[in-house]
Amino acid sequence: MSLHLQSLTITDQFWSHYRELVRTEMIPYQWNVLNDNADITIEKERNDNSIPSEKSHAIENFKIAAGLKQGNHYGWVFQDSDVYKWLEAVAYSLSIHADTELQELADGVIDLIALAQEEDGYLNTYFSIEEPERRFKKLAESHELYCAGHFIEAAVAYYESTHNEKALQIACRLADCIDASFGKGEHQIQGYDGHEEIELALTKLYSLTKEQRYLNLSRYFLYERGTDTTFFARQQTEDTGTKPVIAGMSHRPLEYYQAHQPILEQQTAEGHAVRLVYMCAAMADVALLAGDTAMLEACRRLWKNMITKRMYITGGIGSTVDGEAFTLDYDLPNDTMYCETCASIGLIFFAFNMLKNEARSEYADVLERALYNTAIGGMALDGKHFFYVNPLEVRPENSRKDPGKSHVKFTRPEWFGCACCPPNLARLLTSLHKYIYTVQSEQKAIYTNLFITSTATLEIDHHKVQLEQTTNLPWEGHVSIVTQTEQPTAFTLALRLPYWADDYSLIVNGEHIEAENINGFLHIDRVWQSNDKIEFVLPMEIKQYTAHPLVRADIGKVAIGRGPFIYCAEEVDNGEHLHLIQLNKDQTYQYTFDPQLLGGIGTIHVEARKRIITSQWEDVLYASQAATTYAPTTLRLIPYYCWANRQSGEMRVWHNQT
Amino acid sequence: MSLHLQSLTITDQFWSHYRELVRTEMIPYQWNVLNDNADITIEKERNDNSIPSEKSHAIENFKIAAGLKQGNHYGWVFQDSDVYKWLEAVAYSLSIHADTELQELADGVIDLIALAQEEDGYLNTYFSIEEPERRFKKLAESHELYCAGHFIEAAVAYYESTHNEKALQIACRLADCIDASFGKGEHQIQGYDGHEEIELALTKLYSLTKEQRYLNLSRYFLYERGTDTTFFARQQTEDTGTKPVIAGMSHRPLEYYQAHQPILEQQTAEGHAVRLVYMCAAMADVALLAGDTAMLEACRRLWKNMITKRMYITGGIGSTVDGEAFTLDYDLPNDTMYCETCASIGLIFFAFNMLKNEARSEYADVLERALYNTAIGGMALDGKHFFYVNPLEVRPENSRKDPGKSHVKFTRPEWFGCACCPPNLARLLTSLHKYIYTVQSEQKAIYTNLFITSTATLEIDHHKVQLEQTTNLPWEGHVSIVTQTEQPTAFTLALRLPYWADDYSLIVNGEHIEAENINGFLHIDRVWQSNDKIEFVLPMEIKQYTAHPLVRADIGKVAIGRGPFIYCAEEVDNGEHLHLIQLNKDQTYQYTFDPQLLGGIGTIHVEARKRIITSQWEDVLYASQAATTYAPTTLRLIPYYCWANRQSGEMRVWHNQT
Known part of the structure; x- marks a missing residue:
């Protein structure tokens, strides 16, 4: 008795558009960025002078590490991963749409990576070029295993798509190097990376190669995590380097890295949101592949906490910019949150790996929620502009003048100094067929x-x-x-x-x-x-959602959805000060598909609603016995994913209701 | 025809209590702190390792500068001002309550300060001890004129109270040194301090001495401010120092210092809130003393912007912790704001100086609002614990776990590394008679x-x-x-x-x-x-206030007040999750004076109100067609100023209304 999925071809109009954008726009565009050929503005994701942002330099770093060029490493310590994520997207894209020229380009990149790999299999341009003596010695910050993981993921995808064995060989040599370096043996490092990723990559490598050591190594990293809570501090103390690997990162608490407790003991989704969901995605895969029921139980516990207490209605996660992190149960502010595009992508990975363990629609519901809202909301309809942060409420003037909202952009920038989100989107969209x-x-x-x-x-x-x-x-x-x-x-x-x-x-x-x-x-x-x-x-009724009353930010508010989409109001359709709109308790809504708008979208019209009149408040800030007066207007809502594709202005998902 | 106020004695029960606390608790306590005798916990106002907080060292700094001891300066560059504000509070206290021992102590401090003053009148222990070559060369950060201003204010108060001429002589020599150093002359510095204070101090010195130069110098600093917007940057470039005067401060925009425009052109209250109100207080005094109508017009403009668009109902100002600053019109978040105690004290100074210019009740209304709510809310009823930040909504768990609220304390700490607020309160309370x-x-x-x-x-x-x-x-x-x-x-x-x-x-x-x-x-x-x-x-009805509808944080909410007090709800009286309380539109309130509670306060009881029931939401975060269900309870409100004097918990000023 056997059942296997052999192939899947998407011909869907909605999604083909996105997948074509990746192929025709994002992959060539990202290639130019990686090679510093693009005439683009690289935006810093925060106002911080320590962020390298003038150029990508990612391919150049490989040429230097490969000995083909002289020079220094430039960019983040995890700059390599931009190349790997591009390569992974190319792999999936080639499986959808053969392209000899693109494949040759990718083969060339793999040849270059092979040259940059050290004799023992180690692969990381920053440490090879700049600080070979610090290899694996500052794992809290170094992202060495994170980068390795991304290469391994790319190599697995590239092999599956093209049967190019060279990438896979590099990946296995790299995995073998890591396997030799980490573990409980006498001369091994008993520790783990500051950013989970290697764990889920190793399960993929295991699934392809059936090499048990790779699954064991993934399990090792997961079980080691948070067991010895002094590991990062010890490495910090023993580190002989004179400069930080990443400036200003050493103050993060162990929760940031999910290293505060053994993972089976962790009760709540804590710390950096991308890290958490990458860890959980790996845990779910290990649970499946190793038949580890304790691990599955831990996955269910973290899932439940996140989904029932710490997730935005758009499938966004990460309530604070500080650490791009979870905060506490029901703390879901709409205008200061992080909701990183990559975190929702990681949530999709986690959800899908849970589906492989157990067929429960809640996993697919969340996968769909994150996919149709925050993930694709992370990119513009032109495929060339990207959000890192995905707010549920924006007012441009507040982002400009309130430092606490300066991370909340109201137009999608072209690229970021820390370019994780765009290539992550590219690989998600080109591999979307895997999730159906x-x-x-x-x-x-x-x-x-x-x-x-x-x-x-x-x-x-x-x-x-x-x-x-x-x-x-x-x-x-x-x-x-x-x-x-x-x-x-x-x-x-x-x-x-x-x-x-x-x-x-x-x-x-x-x-x-x-x-x-x-x-x-x-x-x-x-x-x-x-x-x-x-x-x-399936009836496609317009839904008026309310949040759990302990979500303080959403009390007295409703969000509107239809099908998989959560809707939002934009200033361009509805004027400024969207918070003055008060929906009625018995509000009626009308759906219209507008083929002319934003490439063709369903819009929701709200007829009977009120807007608070402010004219009688001239020069008065606080008043007693002030009667609220209203004027009638209409309201147009559009799906959240396509906001900020027209002129910039306010946007709002949760609407006041009286 | 003449009318002068000669003396004023407060015998009021409410205020005598506070003034006695200053005399019997705060002044001795602060003296111990200044001398590092106190067995207290000095709390950092932020999680920042660059903040000196282990001890005060303030008197020790003077001893070192005076040559009586060997050693280095410790603490903030503006540590001297702690001593000066203590001295000013002592001066007022002695005018209320003679105390030979205390006066001898203060005389001794003045003798010490005289020894620390340099030959040419310059006075600042940090620069005298550590970096004499950087005198007046890093004014954006150095606080030299700020400290000088605080000494001058103390000296004026001390002379008026005790007729001790020594302090006044030091002050005049210091003012003369500044007058010689700054101006449009060939060898003078054409600039101003990064923190306004000298300006209002000089008007006080002028009012006492009638020395026209002091008034002219105050006007000079005010008019010079923001005229040459390259001044701070030029000093920064020319600075030969190898360490920052204050770490991490150089990135502040000119608005932070109110140095972005000439002050007569500034249309809105911008930047660091304490700086802004200190500047305005000086402007109002200069307008009066110099008959400067353009200056008065500028004061009215900044007042109007601040009072009608940027002030909390508690008289707090400063909407963001980042720069302890104003943000934009109607941006008044209740749980992430700063609302520094000192800023409300500065607002009282500004309001009072405006009253001297023109008798308009709005100035006194704001003075009273700031005084009865945020100012005295800044200290505990025991006179020994102090808030720096005065929130309108607190939930301890959120302060603990959301980095964006980590500055919002829910219990008053004993002291702060940057100890501006407690001594500022002490001098306000002891000089309160001046404001009646x-x-x-x-x-x-x-x-x-x-x-x-x-x-x-x-x-x-x-x-x-x-x-x-x-x-x-x-x-x-x-x-x-x-x-x-x-x-x-x-x-x-x-x-x-x-x-x-x-x-x-x-x-x-x-x-x-x-x-x-x-x-x-x-x-x-x-x-x-x-x-x-x-x-x-005056009828003392319970008022239900609403905020201007453009205050997004307060939409759909009401605040309750009675007389000069704004009221709040605390968890200790009302259980947790205060946001679940929904007041009715036609809510009735009942006032009771409770002589047993918190030293005797008026409380407000709310009978007919609803609390949202959450029990049916188990494991559900978002639901459509979820009917809100309510349970009746009662609510007790207490005046805002006395919150956090019992057990720690939630507090809320703005209540949801349906």
Whole structure:
């Protein structure tokens, strides 16, 4: 009995647009940035003179490390990872769309990386060029294993796409070097990186190569984490370097690195949000691959804390700019948060790896929430401008004049000195096909996580089965799946009933059927034949969401959603001072698809609502017995992901309600 | 025709308590701190390793500068000002309550300061001990003129109280040194200090000595400010010092120092809040003393911007911790603000100096608002613990876990490394009698700014007149003033009609009278005789305040006040999660004086109100069609100034209303 997903082709209009943008805009653009050819403005993500931002220098760093050029390393200590993430996106892109020229370019980069790799497999341009004596000696800051992880991920993807063995060989040599250097042996370092990433990369390398050492090493790093809480401090004390690896980073508490407790003991999602979700994604993979139930239980605990107490309605995570971090339960300020694009991407990784462990729709619901809102909101519709920080409430004047909001941009800059988000988006979008289904081979079940027009080819008991999914989502809630089989084949097709659908109708070959809802998936067990057709209709009602009352920032407010999208109001449609808008308790909403607006989007019109009049307040700041007076107007809402694609101005997700 | 205020004695129960606390607790306590004798915890006002906080060392610095001891300067570059503010408080205290021992102590400090003064009059222990070559060369940071100003203020107060000429001589020599060093002359520095203070000190020195040069120098500093916007940058470039005078300060924009424009051109209250109000206080004094109408107009403009767009309902100013500064109009967040105690004290100075220029009740209203709420809220009822930051909304867990709120303390620490607030409070409270009345000699009018039980002695046309004010304010609104005259004397007695009183009744010698309301003061023109009695009754209704709708933080919220007090809710009385409390639109309130609580305070009970129930939200963060459910409870409010005097917990000034 076996069931495997062999290939998946996305033909969806909504998503093909994004994937094409990656191929035609982002990958060439990023290549120019990596080579310092681009005529672009590199924006600092914060006002901090210690941030290197004049150029990328990333390819140049490799040439210097490879001995092809003289010079010094420039940029962040983790600058290499920009190249690796580009390479990973290229790998996925080549699997979608063959491109000999691009493949040759990537092959050349791999050749260059091979030259930069040291004899023992070590690979990191900063330390090779500048401070070889500090190798693995400042792991809290050094990002050496983080960069290694990104290379390994890229190499696995590149091998799967192109069968180029060179990248994979570099990856294995690098993994072997790390494996030799870390562990409980006498001459080994008993520790872990300051930024989780190697752990999830090693599970991918294991899945491809089946080399048990790689899975063991990933588990080692996860279990070692937070066990000896003096590790970073000891390295700090013993470090003989005269300059910081990353300036101003040494004050971070251990929670920032999720190194304050052994991971199985951690009860809440703490610290740097990207680090946390990368760690959790690795934990979920290790739980699956090693059958580690204690690890799975820890994943469930951290998931539950994050999703039920620390996640924005847009799928954003990270409530504070200081440490780009979680703060505490229900602390979800809308205008000072971080909600880094990369953190939502990491959340998608975590959610997907949980789905592989257990088919629960809540994982896919969150995956969808993060994907359709914060992740794609992180890039402009032109594919060339990017947000690092994804606010739920912006007023440009406040970002300009309140230092506490200076990190909240109101237009997407072209590039960042710390360029993690754009290439992370590129690799997510080009690998999106991986997230549509999960399979449970033993139960012979295939789970539909996302509704995206696509063709999937499965192998079930050595016979091919095709699933042709056609949908007009995300705008309308109709999904049809047509099966093609070599011979009648029994398997379970499970459809996610999304959180935003209160109801559904399910028609198989013209007949309404009832399907068992198991953990949010509707299970259809059947012997499938060619041209069997499922029609799955989801009502797309406009939803008025309220937050848990302990979310102080959202008390008395509502957010509007339809289908997977959370909507927002922009100043360009609604005038300034969006907080003066007061929705009624029994508000009605009207949906219209506007093919002319922002490439074609569904908009929501609100007729009966009030705007507070301020005219009688001239020169008065506080008044007693002041009656609030209102003027009627209309309000237009657009999906959150496409805000800030017109003129700059205010934006707001949570609307006041009276 | 002349009218002068000769003396004023406060016998008021509410304020005598505070003034006694200063005398019996704060002054001895601060003396111990200044001498490093105190067994206290010095708290850093921020988590910043560059802040010196292990000890005060302030007296020790003087001993070293005086050549009596060997050693290095320790503490902030402006550490001297702690001694000067203590000395000023001692001066006022001695005028209230003679104390030979304390006076001898202060005389000794003055002798020590005299020894530390350099031959040419220069006085600053940091630069004298550590970097004499950098004198006046890094004014953006050096606080040299700031410290000088505080000494001059202390010396003026000390002379007025004790007629000790030595302090005054030091002050004049110091002022002469500054006068010689600064100006438009060939060998003079054309510039100004980074922290305004010298300007208002020089007007005091002028008022005492009538030395025109001091007034001219104050005007010079004010008019020079912001005229050459390259001044600080040039000093920075030319500075030969190898260490910063204050670490991490050089990045501040010119607005921080109010040096971005000539002061007459500044339209809005910008930058560090204490600096701004100290500058404005000096401007108002210069406007009066020099008859400078352009300066007065500038004062009115900055006042109006600050009071109608940038002031908290508690009289706090400074919306952000970053630069302890103003941000933009209507930006008044309640839980991340700064609202430094010193800034509200400076606002009191500014308001009072405006009252001297023009009798408009709005100045006294703001003076009273800042005094009865943020200023005295800055100290504990025991007189030994102090807030630097005065929030309008606190949740301890958020202060602990959200770095953006780490500056918001929920219990008053004992002392701060940067100890400006406690001694500033001490000098305000001991000089409070100065603020009760202002006189307009030419109009032969005396204006009652504050209602405080006290006896004032006036000289009117060379005859003594006494005003015996008796009031049960701040708890009840009854004020009586009895006059005692040597002979029947004509003058105007003007009573402020406070902003919190919608109505009043005014009875003179048993007869109801109507009085003309001129700019908020009720004018009683009369030939007064002994035992004439005014009874002024102000209704003390509980007020429900709303903020201008552009104050985003306060939309949909109300604050409760009664008389001069703004009230708040504390967790100790009302349980946690105060934001769940929803007041009704037609809420009724009940006032009770509780003599047992917190030394005797008026409390407000709210009967009909709702608390949102959270129980049905278990494990749900966002829900559609979630009906809000409520449970009835009661709510107790206490005056804001006495919060955090019981167990630590949440506090809230602005309450949600539905």
